[in-house]
Amino acid sequence: MDIPYTSQPRPDTGIYNAKVGIWLFLASEVMLFGALFSTYILLRVGARPEDWPTGLLNVPIGTFNTAVLIASSVTVVMAWASLKMKQFNRFKLFQAITVLCALTFLGIKSFEYRDKFTHYEVWKTDGTRITGHLEGKPMFMTLEKVKAAGKESILFTPDLHHYSEGKKAMHERDHGDHKAVEIPVAQIKRLSAFVPAHSTYFAIYFTLTGLHALHVLGGAVVMAYLFGPGAKMWFTDPDRLTNRVEVSGLFWHFVDLVWIFLFPILYLL
Amino acid sequence: MSLKAFHVIFITAASALAFGFGVWMLREYRLPGGGSGDLAFGVASLIVGVALLVYEGYFLRKLKNESFL
Known part of the structure; x- marks a missing residue:
């Protein structure tokens, strides 16, 4: 059976089905993270200054992790653009760099977590x-x-x-x-x-960053699949693989955008 | 919205963060107790902000034939 509109745009929406699907999913994600961001802001403005830890997070490490995620969003677009230009080897290179960036981010984040668990x-x-x-x-x-x-x-x-x-x-x-x-x-x-049970600050800190890290892990798994076994589709249905990479890139950009908001509120304010 | 459009939005947001972070670190540098690390981070961040905008322009020129949808 042939699944319709995996490569070609659907006449009524103007885009292929997976793109509609990922945007519906991202809309639900906006609500999830939006609720948590709102929770954080209300807790933050309602807390007494002496009860809200400031300066406990390592800004240089957080900045480096932000740079890693921004770089990964560039490489994921380069991977997609490479497929558009029929350059499969370049796609493999950029996709591998993107997965490495995701793993680097998680490695640094686990280092930060360990530091908190021993403080x-x-x-x-x-x-x-x-x-x-x-x-x-x-x-x-x-x-x-x-x-x-x-x-x-x-x-x-x-x-x-x-x-x-x-x-x-x-x-x-x-x-x-x-x-x-x-x-x-x-x-x-x-x-x-400094675990979630320590205080309201660490409860919301670990909820926000833990949920974000799970998204990074999920994105890394999908992108690793598209780099490895999933890349075989290039030889049977290249347009569909290109669309899959675009959809995974949209998810990855959302995850990176969440961090763009998380970094200043957690590390600076 | 295509990956191209989302990427442009993301790079704009990242650039705004870089400028905001740069100003923040320069302010930290001027406060009592500010160190040369704050100054270095502030200046580097402003440079990254400009670099991201330059990259965004390059990206839009490179993918001008791709749809925003």
């Missing part, structure tokens, strides 16, 4: 709060786990500044002297890594 905040019983690292840099440690391990104190290397002191103060921390201090468990009210 802690301690709420002390006297009302003070300090951020820093536990000895051995364990992930996902909590006060309950420390108590279950039978420890009476923790060795904690505090940051020079707490995030409530503002972004500029946070940026000075790396130039300071880091000395570990011993904190008795009896003086700790709460201990949490």
Whole structure:
């Protein structure tokens, strides 16, 4: 059976069916991310300044990841344009670079996540709060786990500044002297890594960036398929493969555009 | 909307981000505690913003026969 309008435009819409499909899908994605962006903004403007961490995310790393995604959007268009110009080998090259960019983005993002999972905040019983690292840099440690391990104190290397002191103060921390201090468990009210359960900020941060990363992963899988097994279609139905690459490129541009909005609100504001 | 049209929109947005980020970093540089890294990032970002606009013009000329639909 021949599926109609996979290559040629449908007379009533003027475009082939897959393009209609991807735009309907992207419309639903706009609603999903739009709701989350709105949630973030309402939480942000409603939060007390001392409770909303600023300066905790690494701007140079975030900037590099932004550059990687912008570069990948250029290469995905180049891959599509190469097929339009009947240059299959050039398509393979640009498609491979695009997939590599996607994997680079995910690798850097996982590095950032790991950094957060080993960074802690301690709420002390006297009302003070300090951020820093536990000895051995364990992930996902909590006060309950420390108590279950039978420890009476923790060795904690505090940051020079707490995030409530503002972004500029946070940026000075790396130039300071880091000395570990011993904190008795009896003086700790709460201990949490920078995980979603830590605060509203990290809950929405991980929701937004985690959902975005899942989209990057999905896009990378599809583009890797079109680079590998899916590329065989070039020898049987080249127009259809070109359309498939265009549709995957539209999705990829949407994912990149989401990051263009995510980067400033999460890393700068 | 074709990939060509979406790409033009995306590059415009990326260019706007680059200019905004550049201005932001230059402002950080002028604030107390600003370092040379802020200045370097700011200037580099403004240059990238201009480069993206130049690329956009090149892209539109190169694919002038492709439909926006």
